[in-house]
Amino acid sequence: MKHEHEHQHDQHNHYGSHDGHGGHEQHHHEPPTGATDLVTCPVMPSNKVDTAWAEQRGLFRDYDGTRYWFCCADCGPLFDADPARYARAA
Ligand SMILES: [Zn+2]
Numbered sequence: 314m315k316h317e318h319e320h321q322h323d324q325h326n327h328y329g330s331h332d333g334h335g336g337h338e339q340h341h342h343e344p345p346t347g348a349t350d351l352v353t354c355p356v357m358p359s360n361k362v363d364t365a366w367a368e369q370r371g372l373f374r375d376y377d378g379t380r381y382w383f384c385c386a387d388c389g390p391l392f393d394a395d396p397a398r399y400a401r402a403a
Contacts, residue, residue: 352382355399356391360384376400 350364367373367382372389374381376396383389392399 354384354388355381356388357384 351361352364354360354362362372362382362384364373364382367384370386372383372386374383374389374392374396376392377400379400381392381400383392
């Protein structure tokens with residue numbers, strides 16, 4: 314049995330070896346919006362609202378055939394004050 318040992322480590326040029334980097338896998342497999350029903354609060358668009366959560370608290374309105382959910386108790390009255398504006402923004 315012959316065991317040749319010719320690894321030639323010295324031939325490892327450093328230029329051009331940048332493509333040995335293909336395994337950029339991130340293990341963040343967060344489900345997109347869909348696991349829970351997340352919508353954007355029409356009054357405070359920077360906030361996401363879990364629709365089930367909001368409905369439990371009465372933080373929603375049906376306006377013009379569409380339901381809107383709010384991120385907090387403050388948003389309900391704000392929406393009521395000018396529903397068309399927020400409905401359009403949503
Ligand atoms: Zn809010």
